[in-house]
Amino acid sequence: MSHEKEEVIMEAKHVTRRFLSSDKEVFTACSDVSLTLYKGKTLGIAGESGCGKSTFLRMLTLLDTPDKGEILYRGQDITKLKGEKRRQIRQHIQMVFQDPSASFHPKMKVRDIICEPLLNFKRISPKEKEEAARKLLEMVELPEDFSGRYPHSMSGGQKQRVAIARAIALEPEVIVMDEATSALDVSVQKNMIELIVRLQKEKQTAIVFVAHDLALVQSFAHEIAVMRQGEIVEKLPAEKLVSDAKHPYTRMLLESGFSLSGSPEIVS
Amino acid sequence: MKRFKATKYAVFLTFAVCAILIILAAVFAPVLCAGKSPVDAELADALLPPDSHHWFGTDQLGRDVFARVIYGARITLSAALAVVAIIFVLGTLLGILAGYFGGIMDAVIMRFSDMMVSFPGMVLAIAVAGISGASIKNAVIAVSFVSWTKYARLARSLVAKIRHSDYVQAAVVAGSRQWYILTRYMLPAVLPTLVVTAATDIGSMILELAGLSFLGFGAQPPAPEWGLMLNEGRPHMQTASWLMVFPGLAIFLVVLVFNFLGDSLRDVLDVRKE
Amino acid sequence: MLEIKDLCVSYGEKTVVNHFHLKLEQGRVCTIAGESGSGKTTVIRAVFGLLAAGGRVTAGDILFEGKSLLSGSKEEWGKLRGMGMSMIFQDTGAMLNPIRTIGSQFVEYIRIHERMPKKQAWEKAVSMLRRMQLPDSERVMKSYVFQLSGGMRQRVGIAMAMTFQPKLLLADEPTSALDTVTQAEIVRQMKDLRKENTSILMVTHNLGVAAFMSDEIILMKDGKITDRGDKEHLLKSENAYTGKLLDAVPVLGGKRYVS
Numbered sequence: 001m002s003h004e005k006e007e008v009i010m011e012a013k014h015v016t017r018r019f020l021s022s023d024k025e026v027f028t029a030c031s032d033v034s035l036t037l038y039k040g041k042t043l044g045i046a047g048e049s050g051c052g053k054s055t056f057l058r059m060l061t062l063l064d065t066p067d068k069g070e071i072l073y074r075g076q077d078i079t080k081l082k083g084e085k086r087r088q089i090r091q092h093i094q095m096v097f098q099d100p101s102a103s104f105h106p107k108m109k110v111r112d113i114i115c116e117p118l119l120n121f122k123r124i125s126p127k128e129k130e131e132a133a134r135k136l137l138e139m140v141e142l143p144e145d146f147s148g149r150y151p152h153s154m155s156g157g158q159k160q161r162v163a164i165a166r167a168i169a170l171e172p173e174v175i176v177m178d179e180a181t182s183a184l185d186v187s188v189q190k191n192m193i194e195l196i197v198r199l200q201k202e203k204q205t206a207i208v209f210v211a212h213d214l215a216l217v218q219s220f221a222h223e224i225a226v227m228r229q230g231e232i233v234e235k236l237p238a239e240k241l242v243s244d245a246k247h248p249y250t251r252m253l254l255e256s257g258f259s260l261s262g263s264p265e266i267v268s
Numbered sequence: 269m270k271r272f273k274a275t276k277y278a279v280f281l282t283f284a285v286c287a288i289l290i291i292l293a294a295v296f297a298p299v300l301c302a303g304k305s306p307v308d309a310e311l312a313d314a315l316l317p318p319d320s321h322h323w324f325g326t327d328q329l330g331r332d333v334f335a336r337v338i339y340g341a342r343i344t345l346s347a348a349l350a351v352v353a354i355i356f357v358l359g360t361l362l363g364i365l366a367g368y369f370g371g372i373m374d375a376v377i378m379r380f381s382d383m384m385v386s387f388p389g390m391v392l393a394i395a396v397a398g399i400s401g402a403s404i405k406n407a408v409i410a411v412s413f414v415s416w417t418k419y420a421r422l423a424r425s426l427v428a429k430i431r432h433s434d435y436v437q438a439a440v441v442a443g444s445r446q447w448y449i450l451t452r453y454m455l456p457a458v459l460p461t462l463v464v465t466a467a468t469d470i471g472s473m474i475l476e477l478a479g480l481s482f483l484g485f486g487a488q489p490p491a492p493e494w495g496l497m498l499n500e501g502r503p504h505m506q507t508a509s510w511l512m513v514f515p516g517l518a519i520f521l522v523v524l525v526f527n528f529l530g531d532s533l534r535d536v537l538d539v540r541k542e
Numbered sequence: 543m544l545e546i547k548d549l550c551v552s553y554g555e556k557t558v559v560n561h562f563h564l565k566l567e568q569g570r571v572c573t574i575a576g577e578s579g580s581g582k583t584t585v586i587r588a589v590f591g592l593l594a595a596g597g598r599v600t601a602g603d604i605l606f607e608g609k610s611l612l613s614g615s616k617e618e619w620g621k622l623r624g625m626g627m628s629m630i631f632q633d634t635g636a637m638l639n640p641i642r643t644i645g646s647q648f649v650e651y652i653r654i655h656e657r658m659p660k661k662q663a664w665e666k667a668v669s670m671l672r673r674m675q676l677p678d679s680e681r682v683m684k685s686y687v688f689q690l691s692g693g694m695r696q697r698v699g700i701a702m703a704m705t706f707q708p709k710l711l712l713a714d715e716p717t718s719a720l721d722t723v724t725q726a727e728i729v730r731q732m733k734d735l736r737k738e739n740t741s742i743l744m745v746t747h748n749l750g751v752a753a754f755m756s757d758e759i760i761l762m763k764d765g766k767i768t769d770r771g772d773k774e775h776l777l778k779s780e781n782a783y784t785g786k787l788l789d790a791v792p793v794l795g796g797k798r799y800v801s
Contacts, residue, residue, distance in 0.1 A: 213792065
């Protein structure tokens with residue numbers, strides 16, 4: 001796939017992150033990871049649990065700092081930023097978490113949750129909160145009166161819509177999603193994907209979507225990176241995933257999924 | 269279930285009313301004692317047993333014991349509340365900071381608190397009294413100095429538990445300032461537990477301060493302080509038992525009320541967590 | 543072998559399973575699929591006699607080898623569990639004691655159901671683990687839960703469940719907590735259990751897994767059966783809900799939402 005015409009938003013260059021485990025062994029969660037995000041495009045990262053995809057996302061969202069390498073946002077290395085400068089960058093990179101029931105303050109109402117980013121960056125005054133919340137809820141197809149409710153009284157899919165509303169509030173250029181639909185039923189997941197795709201078309205957001213389900217990632221990503229034990233083993237355009245994947249690990253992932261029509265063949 | 273919840277609130281309200289009555293008694297002591305002074309000696313009336321004029325009798329200097337007990341609530345309560353307020357604020361603050369920032373901040377605060385824990389409160393109070401003189405103020409400082417650690421530890425562990433949870437990380441990603449996260453996310457998470465701890469601590473702080481005063485390291489004569497009154501009544505225990513019975517009873521009742529208040533408060537707050 | 547007749551289960555006032563019926567023959571696999579809140583888990587919990595607090599069977603009957611489970615005594619039902627039927631869960635690790643070794647719990651489990659010396663029970667456990675293709679089964683026996691991966695824990699769970707060659711294996715989302723590669727391995731192994739003539743009644747939300755393993759798939763929604771049949775039937779089914787579910791499952795090389 002040629003990226004010549006596309007606008008680069010973010011770039012991870014040779015990012016490495018190591019942790020010291022309890023028995024003093026060095027564990028490399030991400031090793032020399034280089035990935036690029038383009039405007040309005042979705043990068044899917046697939047891999048099994050513990051492959052380092054979550055660690056990578058934490059570094060993209062400035063929740064963690066790489067040991068080596070740099071992460072560029074519009075050409076600027078953001079990993080070295082501190083304090084207020086670091087905070088200012090956050091309005092361009094937002095995130096949706098995996099577990100919809102754990103990602104909200106238990107005592108905050110939907111209105112306060114989705115307007116929190118706007119208030120943090122003084123995009124609105126506290127008086128304009130109701131109006132802003134209404135607009136955001138409309139964008140994620142939730143009824144207006146959810147604004148005064150608490151998330152714990154809502155279904156998984158509704159909660160995840162609230163999480164998306166919070167993530168798009170600042171109109172960021174990048175949204176990072178960590179297994180954002182894996183806690184949901186398939187029919188709800190489908191609606192969620194349709195919502196994400198629609199919002200992306202409207203706002204030209206770059207999305208990083210991480211999941212262990214290759215079929216899911218493939219269904220709406222433009223480009224797919226397969227990750228294993230902290231390394232990117234293969235990177236290819238999503239529409240060519242099935243036909244062009246060469247790495248044995250990618251093939252193994254491809255063949256381990258169960259579909260209704262065919263049964264998987266495991267390479268042993 | 270509903271009835272159970274209702275009972276919890278009723279129990280809490282009962283003890284809250286008791287506590288408020290005690291505080292009101294202290295505030296309106298002059299009215300309750302009908303102008304009798306807790307400090308004016310009337311040697312002619314020394315060691316009178318309780319009667320209709322002196323409800324609780326008089327002490328060795330002829331002071332009205334009822335007035336002294338009521339006025340004593342002022343000293344005892346204000347001192348105990350002061351200690352609890354100091355250790356609550358100080359401990360919560362340091363605990364949240366240690367838990368949230370971790371690293372060096374955590375190490376310094378927690379090692380300092382370890383030092384405090386290994387220091388017996390009484391000994392420190394004696395030392396403070398020795399250096400800057402015995403007074404109720406110094407007793408408050410001494411007790412506070414060694415008691416804040418419990419709050420710091422609690423706050424720290426509660427904060428550490430939610431520090432890396434998704435919703436706090438989400439707040440960071442949403443661009444929240446540190447101060448905002450500390451006050452809107454960390455503080456509400458620790459408050460219920462710490463408020464309950466503080467409420468139950470009022471009773472034990474009263475005992476601690478009364479103990480210091482009894483030993484002579486707290487309130488000084490002629491102040492009407494219950495611990496001090498017990499000490500002053502001690503030589504007359506055989507002949508004028510009212511000198512010890514009434515201050516002792518006052519301590520017992522007040523500690524009991526505040527302990528029950530703390531316990532019932534915990535039950536009430538637990539319901540809200542659900 | 544197992545027959546569920548017109549089963550209704552309620553939690554309090556709410557009916558969560560509504561007139562469910564099923565006939566399962568020896569050596570067959572039946573899967574109940576559906577989304578959360580469909581009542582699928584409640585059905586197999588009712589069969590195992592493990593309804594969560596407040597749940598009770600309000601109508602219908604469950605027959606195991608022709609005998610009613612509901613009218614028999616609790617003791618009889620208890621005896622059946624382990625020997626006649628056994629159950630595996632989404633995360634077996636959560637069912638095991640974290641501070642005891644796998645081996646000691648496995649040996650205890652065997653000796654509860656059958657009198658035998660410890661050494662013999664140990665050997666039986668090791669041989670069961672080996673049959674579940676757990677490499678280095680002696681080491682697994684000496685491990686604690688946290689030292690095993692999700693797939694290994696699930697294999698231990700299946701090994702324990704299969705120890706007494708139960709006639710019926712109940713499986714509640716047995717692969718939902720696993721990665722796709724591990725899931726494929728476990729599913730394969732469960733399919734192999736049919737060779738031992740064990741019937742399986744499984745609950746899953748993964749239609750792909752259901753299609754791969756089952757002779758019959760029952761789709762549930764809001765406590766009711768909406769559709770049932772084998773894989774071919776479901777693919778051709780004209781039922782609107784079946785169609786909606788199948789359409790929602792992402793398929794490799796299938797529908798894409800972007801170009």
